[in-house]
Amino acid sequence: MSDTQADVDASMLGAMQLFLETFYGKDIARLHAEGGETTSVHIDMHLLIDYNYELAMHVLERPSRYLPVFNEALVAAQRKSVQTGLAGALAVVNESAQVRMRQLPNHPALMRTKMPGSEDAGRLLSVSGTVIRTGVVKMMETHKTYACRSCRGTFTVRAEIEQYNYIPKPTRCLAGGEEFCKSTEFLAAPGSDQQQQQQHQQESCTDYQEIKIQEQVGKLALGTIPRSIVVILEGDLVDVAKSGDSATVTGTLLRRWRPVAAGERPDIALVLRASSIDVHSGEQGGLLVVTDDVRDAFRRYWQRHAAAPMRGRDLLVAAMCPQVYGLFYIKLAVLLVLISGVARADPSGLRVRGEAHLLLVGDPGTAKSQFLKYAAKLIPRSVLTTGIGSTSAGLTVTAVKDGPEWQLEAGALVLADRGLCCIDEFGSIRDAEKSTILEAMEQQSISVAKAGIVCKLNSRCSVLAAMNPKGKYDSESPLSINTALSTPLLSRFDLILILLDSRNDVWDDRVSSFLLAGGKDDALDRPSDEDDWSFETLQAYIAHVKSSLDPESTPASEQVLTRYYQIQRQRDPTNAARTTIRLLESLIRLSQAHARLMFRNKVRVEDAVMAVVLMESTMLSASILGKTDALHTTIPDDSQAFYAELETLVLGRLGLEHLLQPT
Known part of the structure; x- marks a missing residue:
C-alpha cells in the first residue's frame, strides 16, 4: 500500500470513528456491555450523506474497501470508550462487531426492484x-493464521468471498514483506495450546447462509420471466428471512466463480453480499405507501356521501374491473375478499384467519378470468x-437439491403470503394435489417434511379461484357434485x-x-370528478383500509349473523359441508370487510345484511331470498332504496324487524 493510500485510509478511519x-x-x-447480544450497528445512509458527503460516496462506490475500514473504526470507538471509562468497569471490546448500511437514498441507481447487471x-x-x-x-472460516518457519512471523490470509469462501494457500511469507523473508514453508496452527486453538476458531469463524431473492412478478411486464440473485448472509443476518418473505437487501454486488480447475469451464455469477436486510412483514408486503393527502381525500369522499353511503359504496364497486358489464354482486364479493376481515388470536396462540377465500363457479364466457x-x-x-399447470409442489413448497444439500423453494401460496393467490381453472388441479392446499387455506401455514427438512412456512393469503x-x-344437486370438489375443500371457501x-x-x-361502445358505462351519474375512482386510487384505498381499520362487531350485527346461521343449520341438509361453524366465521369476515369498505370501525346492521345477501348466492337449494342470479345484476340506479328493500326483506325473513332503521 502506498503512503498516499495509507494516509487516505487513516483520514477515513478518523472521520468514520468521529x-x-x-x-x-x-x-x-x-x-461492549457485559453479556450484550448486539454484534452490529445499523447506519442510516441518509445521515452519513448529510454528515460527510465525500465519505458516503467512497462507501457507496467502493464498499469492499471502505466497509472493513468502517468496522475498524467501530472497534476503535469501543476501545476509546473503554479507555476513558465511559463504558463502565466491566465493559469489553467486541472485536467482531460490524457496521451495517441501510436506508439508501431512493434513487434508481441505488434502489432496485429489478436485478442488477x-x-x-x-x-x-x-x-x-x-x-x-x-x-x-453453515459455519464459514473468514481467515486463517499462518506462522513462517523461517522468520517465525505470523500473518493472516482472508477468505475469498468471490471464490466461494476459498482460503488460498500463501505462496510466500507475508509477515515482514517480500524483501524480508522469501520462505515458502508455513504452519497453519495458531498455537499448540488447545485453549488457544478454540479461541482462534471462535474469532475466525462466523455463521453463513445463502438465500435467493426473485423479482416481484407484479412489477414485471407480461411474459417476462422473473430473474433472481443469490444473497450471502453472515453473522447476525442469518435466519432473518424465510421463504415467501418480501425483503429489501442492501449489500455489495460481487462476481463469484469457482476456483480454476483444469478441463472445467469457469462459471461466473453475480451475488449480493448483504450488509443489512429488512423484511417487510406488514400488510401488502410493505410494497404500497399511502400518503396523508390520499388519506384526507378518502375522508372527504365519505363526508360527501354521508347522506347516501350506499351510493358512495356503489361508485367504488363500479371501479372494480370496469371492463366487465354488470355483475354487481361479483364485483362486490371480489372487493370484499381483497379487503378481508380481521384475524383474531387468543392467549394460547390459536389464530383464526382474517383472510377470506372466494370460488367462482360458472359457465365459460362469464368473465371469471377477467376478475382474477x-x-x-x-x-x-x-x-x-x-x-392445469400447477403441481402440489408448485402450489406449496418444493425441495431443490443445490449441490450436496437440499433447499426449500417457495411455491405460489408461500410467495403470496400477506397478499393474494389467484388460481384459474381450479377444477383442473389433480385430486391428489387438492388436499395439499387444505392446511394453507385454513391454518394459513404449510407444514413441510421433505428431504430431511421439517418446518412450517406462512401462507397468510386470500385465495381467489x-x-x-x-x-x-x-x-x-349439492355443490360437491356440481364442482367435483371434496366437501372439506368447499368448506374452506367463504363464498362460492x-x-x-x-x-x-x-x-x-x-x-x-356495452361492448360495442368500447366498454364504457355512462349509466352511473358521478356528482364530481373526485368520485371517479382510478386504478391507482382503488389500489391505495384497499391498502389503507386493510392496514388502518379493525372493525368491531355490534350487538345488532351479531343478532343478524347468529340468526341467519341458525336458520341455515336447520334448512340446508343437501349442503351440510357448507353449514358448519366455518359458515359463521365466513359471515363475520365478510361483514368486517364490508365495514372496512364503508370506511368504518364498527360492524353495523347493513354490513351484516350485505354479508347475508352475498352468502345467499351460494346456497340455491335453501335460500331465504329465493333463487339469486349473481350474473344478471347491475349497479342499482337508487342505491339507498335498493338497500332498503334488501334490508326489509332479509330482516323480515330472519324475524328481526325491530332492527330496521327508520327511513
Missing part, C-alpha cells in the same frame, strides 16, 4: 424482491397461476358464487351495447 461517536454512542455502549459489480445497492429459497446455516387478472393487479403482492362446473350445473349463463334478451342487449 461519526460513530457523534451519532451512535448508545449503540456502541450496547456493543454486471455493470453494477463492486457497488453498494439495495435490491427489493421475494425470498424464494433459503439454505441451511384484475384482482392480481390490484394487490401488490399477488401470484396468478392456473390449475375460478372454475367451470362439471357438466351442466344442476341446481338440485354461481354464474349461470342463462338466456336473457334484455341482458344480452345491454351487454352488446
Whole structure:
C-alpha cells in the first residue's frame, strides 16, 4: 500500500470513528456491555450523506474497501470508550462487531426492484424482491493464521468471498514483506495450546447462509420471466428471512466463480453480499405507501356521501374491473375478499384467519378470468397461476437439491403470503394435489417434511379461484357434485358464487351495447370528478383500509349473523359441508370487510345484511331470498332504496324487524 493510500485510509478511519461517536454512542455502549447480544450497528445512509458527503460516496462506490475500514473504526470507538471509562468497569471490546448500511437514498441507481447487471459489480445497492429459497446455516472460516518457519512471523490470509469462501494457500511469507523473508514453508496452527486453538476458531469463524431473492412478478411486464440473485448472509443476518418473505437487501454486488480447475469451464455469477436486510412483514408486503393527502381525500369522499353511503359504496364497486358489464354482486364479493376481515388470536396462540377465500363457479364466457387478472393487479403482492399447470409442489413448497444439500423453494401460496393467490381453472388441479392446499387455506401455514427438512412456512393469503362446473350445473344437486370438489375443500371457501349463463334478451342487449361502445358505462351519474375512482386510487384505498381499520362487531350485527346461521343449520341438509361453524366465521369476515369498505370501525346492521345477501348466492337449494342470479345484476340506479328493500326483506325473513332503521 502506498503512503498516499495509507494516509487516505487513516483520514477515513478518523472521520468514520468521529461519526460513530457523534451519532451512535448508545449503540456502541450496547456493543461492549457485559453479556450484550448486539454484534452490529445499523447506519442510516441518509445521515452519513448529510454528515460527510465525500465519505458516503467512497462507501457507496467502493464498499469492499471502505466497509472493513468502517468496522475498524467501530472497534476503535469501543476501545476509546473503554479507555476513558465511559463504558463502565466491566465493559469489553467486541472485536467482531460490524457496521451495517441501510436506508439508501431512493434513487434508481441505488434502489432496485429489478436485478442488477454486471455493470453494477463492486457497488453498494439495495435490491427489493421475494425470498424464494433459503439454505441451511453453515459455519464459514473468514481467515486463517499462518506462522513462517523461517522468520517465525505470523500473518493472516482472508477468505475469498468471490471464490466461494476459498482460503488460498500463501505462496510466500507475508509477515515482514517480500524483501524480508522469501520462505515458502508455513504452519497453519495458531498455537499448540488447545485453549488457544478454540479461541482462534471462535474469532475466525462466523455463521453463513445463502438465500435467493426473485423479482416481484407484479412489477414485471407480461411474459417476462422473473430473474433472481443469490444473497450471502453472515453473522447476525442469518435466519432473518424465510421463504415467501418480501425483503429489501442492501449489500455489495460481487462476481463469484469457482476456483480454476483444469478441463472445467469457469462459471461466473453475480451475488449480493448483504450488509443489512429488512423484511417487510406488514400488510401488502410493505410494497404500497399511502400518503396523508390520499388519506384526507378518502375522508372527504365519505363526508360527501354521508347522506347516501350506499351510493358512495356503489361508485367504488363500479371501479372494480370496469371492463366487465354488470355483475354487481361479483364485483362486490371480489372487493370484499381483497379487503378481508380481521384475524383474531387468543392467549394460547390459536389464530383464526382474517383472510377470506372466494370460488367462482360458472359457465365459460362469464368473465371469471377477467376478475382474477384484475384482482392480481390490484394487490401488490399477488401470484396468478392456473390449475392445469400447477403441481402440489408448485402450489406449496418444493425441495431443490443445490449441490450436496437440499433447499426449500417457495411455491405460489408461500410467495403470496400477506397478499393474494389467484388460481384459474381450479377444477383442473389433480385430486391428489387438492388436499395439499387444505392446511394453507385454513391454518394459513404449510407444514413441510421433505428431504430431511421439517418446518412450517406462512401462507397468510386470500385465495381467489375460478372454475367451470362439471357438466351442466344442476341446481338440485349439492355443490360437491356440481364442482367435483371434496366437501372439506368447499368448506374452506367463504363464498362460492354461481354464474349461470342463462338466456336473457334484455341482458344480452345491454351487454352488446356495452361492448360495442368500447366498454364504457355512462349509466352511473358521478356528482364530481373526485368520485371517479382510478386504478391507482382503488389500489391505495384497499391498502389503507386493510392496514388502518379493525372493525368491531355490534350487538345488532351479531343478532343478524347468529340468526341467519341458525336458520341455515336447520334448512340446508343437501349442503351440510357448507353449514358448519366455518359458515359463521365466513359471515363475520365478510361483514368486517364490508365495514372496512364503508370506511368504518364498527360492524353495523347493513354490513351484516350485505354479508347475508352475498352468502345467499351460494346456497340455491335453501335460500331465504329465493333463487339469486349473481350474473344478471347491475349497479342499482337508487342505491339507498335498493338497500332498503334488501334490508326489509332479509330482516323480515330472519324475524328481526325491530332492527330496521327508520327511513
